[in-house]
Amino acid sequence: MGRKFFGTDGIRGRTNDSVMTAATAMRVGQAAGNYFVRGGHRHRVVIGKDTRLSGYMMESALVAGFTSVGMDVIMTGPLPTPAIALLTREMRADLGVMISASHNLFPDNGIKLFGPDGFKLSDEAESEIEALLDSEPKLASAENIGRARRIEDARGRYIHAIKNSVASDIRFDGLKVVVDCAHGAAYEVAPSAIWELGADVVTLGVDPNGTNINDGVGSTAIEALQAKVVEERADIGLALDGDADRLIVVDENGRKVDGDQIMALIATRMHERDLLKGGGVVATVMSNLGLERYLDTLGLSLERTKVGDRYVLERMRAGGFNVGGEQSGHMILLDHATTGDGSVAALRILSSLVRSTRPASEMLHVFEPVPQLLKNVRYDAGQPLEDHAVQRVIAEVEGELAGKGRLVIRPSGTEPVIRVMAEGDDAGQVERVVDRVCNAVREAA
Incomplete structure (x- = not known):
């Protein structure tokens, strides 16, 4: 059966047009709920979102869908995609849902689904849920309708978790860091985590109004960050996207550093400490040939997949790798997260900068990319x-x-x-x- 709803990263489209409507969201809640309601325990789903205006509408529709089939709902409010994956696993939920269209502008929105292990659903699971969208949902009896509640400590839980990805002896004192959150889901948590570790933080893209997500800021529009880093004479600039699962870096001269260079640096440091697993790195067909040649000089491989962080992750899990990602900035560090996490990757880059005696412009230029x-x-x-x-x-x-x-x-x-x-x-x-x-x-x- 052809897939009408699910694409390479969940369901995505223009809000109130085509598939991305409140009616669709409610049906997805019912279908995914029916798929995951198994066993006699009380079933639970965690729902997060980014800062889009339509997030309120989609959240309400999903809550209606899930509760109608007997699932309890926990709402976190705006949080990065990797935070929802983390909380789904931590709270022993059956399912996690992130409402976001990632790096797209505000008229679009999307729905990403995570299993109880915190990993994105497989193509097979999504296809089974899609098939359920065409059938009448199995509704809960009146006494078994789910309950919904909003938790207030989700941001603190996530900040604590990502700070634990940094060695306990590392502080960022003396670093001046510009952090661009794209007016998106990480607008509070990313600057807070970096500040708590001692850095002097200058912020961009931290004033969401529902319609400005990714608009002239963030990992797909880094010109503002480049200018700010130079203006502030900062040591480094960090750009997240709307749901904060990807990272692009800017060095102290305002030069862009893409995901290939970030992967090369992280893999090199881990290889030096005998922490790199799988004998190399997993990336997509879009990663630069220069990365492949560089890794080869270290005796490491570059495993390529088709485009999509889910396919990178599948290959990582199958081959026992712990570092992978995409040139566009998705960084998957399986020792610390079950999906791409721009904030975790940012903290690893800052840790390397602290340990290094070189400026970011030298440290982050790991290999020479081919044209x-x-x-x-x-x-x-x-x-x-x-x-x-x-x-x-x-x-x-x-x-x-x-x-x-x-x-x-x-x-x-x-x-x-x-x-x-x-x-x-x-x-x-x-x-x-x-x-x-x-x-x-x-x-x-």
Whole structure:
């Protein structure tokens, strides 16, 4: 059966349009509730959200859905996605739900589901829940309808947990850190955790109003952070996205440091201390060839998956790895979290900076990336990649790059966009082949 609701990262779309409506959210609550109501214990779901205006509507609809099938609901208010994963496991809940569209702007929203172990649901589990969306829910009897309550200490619990990812002898005294929370879910917890560990914290993106999430701030719009770091003469800048599961870093000169360099640094430090598991790092097909070459010099492997942090996580768990992530900033450190956690990754970077005698600009430049170019082509309808002319151009370009670089083409899982990426040692060739593929896709679309 085709998947109408679930994409690469839960359910996502424009609010009050297509699948992302209150009616859908209630049906998801009922279907997921029916799927997880097993055994004779009192069933429980933890629901968190980011700072979008529509979060109130989606939260209420989900509460109605879950309670109608007999699940008790615990609401945390705005918290990062990894915090919901953590609390689901800590509170022995059957299910965790995060209401967020991650790095998208406020008109979009989404629903991410976590199992009782704090890990995102498998494709198979999501498909079974999707099948239940097309059937009448099994409603609880009147006396077994669930109860809902809001807890007030969730932020403190999460701050305590992420601080425990830092060695007890580490303090951030003397560091000046600019923290950009994208007006999103981490607007209180991330600056608080870093400040409690001793840093002088300058904040950006910590004034959510329901409609400004990711708007000109955060990990997908780092210009404001770059300027602030230079203006404040800070040691480093940290940018989270709307639900704080990804991290992009800015050094003291305002230079961007992406997820590949962050993974390289964390893996190197852990390898030096014999703490790296699996013999390498797991990343996606989008990670730079330079990362792969660098890890090889250390005798480590780079395992590649298709795009999506859930697929990185699946490979990590299957292969016994404890470090993985995406170039876009998802950092999965399985010793400390069950999903991408930008705040945990940020604390690890700051810990390395404290231990290092070098500035961030030197410490974070771990390897030399090869020229890489990514362009997006938006389309209105159809299947542009199935067009014969497009397929012919792709085949020709792959032949041209053979032995010199890579071509990666994929449709976005969350919007009608084709992403075209190429990399290789010849920057001019990379630009030419990307433009050639993009033009072919535009013509077909």
